Amino acid sequence: MALELYLDLNSQPCRSVYIFATKNNVPFEFKKLNLLEGEQYGEEFGKINLIRKAPALRDGDFCLAESIAILLYLAEKFKTPDFWYPADLHQRARVNEYLSWQHMTIRLQGSKVFWLQLLIPKILGADVPQDKLDAALEDLNASLTLLEDKFIQDKPFIAGDHITLADLVAIVEVMQPVGAGVDVFEGRAKLSAWRDRVQAAIGEELFDEAHKTILGAQESVKLMDASKLQFFKPKILKLFM
């Protein structure tokens, strides 16, 4: 049985795993998981990942959740080029530092902006209060500033001269609010230049392919049946409102 990756490319951590595996020619079976249809709550998927989130990996009898764990597992198992997760003590520490920091900052805040801007209005059938949106954007902006000033600084990439898992995880999260129509790169020359370098290092074709779904989100949300999304209402309201 080939290695299986359970993915929904609407989800940021799914994109980093997809890009990494594809870029490094990891042989895998793409198992599409439709999160907005609630497929993560099915019985079968529960056996693969009790946390009921994507991405998830199944390698024979071994199941693994959490994109960061999956990325590190793939890097080690398939002996990907050292630069992705350098063996050097200090460089590896810089990658780990970013991968840890990003959970409660860019990941959380980028997701929040995406939901508040695009999906919650659809669920509620009404606009989100402007002050809530402004507060979420402010938080995201503060984190983007830290990404520029503390993590990238004057280096080409987060850990130095070469792309690493840190840049990959960063870029997919930064692209999420873009999918909701929020141009996070506006007025941020450093971030834009970094994005271009990351895109080039990944390969434009692969980057675009991975982001096709999310960049079409505004259109697909328009066509969505709001009643289907009601299932998520209590969870999402608790998390983001």
Added chain:
Amino acid sequence: MELYLDLVSQPCRSVFVFAKAVGIPFEFKVVALVEGQQYREEFAKISMIRKVPVMKDGSFVLTESVAILKYLAQKHSSSVADHWYPAELRQRARVNEYLSWQHMNLRAHGSKVFLLRAMFPLIMGSEVPKEKMDAAVEDLKLSLNLLEEKFLQDKPFIVGDKISLADLVAVVELMQPVGTGLDVLEGRPKLIAWRDRVKQEVGEELFDEAHEQLMNMSSLQEKMQNNSAMEMLKPKFQMLFK
């Protein structure tokens, strides 16, 4: 090697306990959070993110406890037993899986319960709205359920037979709400047994030393009320209560 720590903070405790348990020498640099010391200029020079823990090894400065723990394990790999961060592919993946999951789950929810119980009345001058408190406790409960059902299952430790960084990071987060007098382990014999195993592995004395300040919340709250940093800290706390 310097470690900038406040033992009231969970990630500071995991770093403190690990370094001591495996015999890595360090200089303990106190950063008293309730006195707002993380907002001092001198600390900004160490870390612009203004959080703890921070490690300074020569000229190399590192933030984020998970990164610091992995750095210490890697740097001292010749003297740190393998089980802390196993080299074996699947076991290491299990540690990484837990370390990743915990940020937005046990850490986030345990912190929220702690902040609401220990700090809200002090900062806001009123009791925590029941709905808010119940929601936070419910979220924490769900995280503890997953800790038991997904991560521990029937194993002695998260990875298997031996303690790892995952157990250490988990136990310090679990202790945070306990510090406010909330017995999160009530009715959870599996977690109690696991906590006791972890305590035994790191050493009871060390475990208790690390948790001494947390378990003495009333003196901490007193310190907060009596210091000039309160006005500056109030709005920052209010953000965390949302």
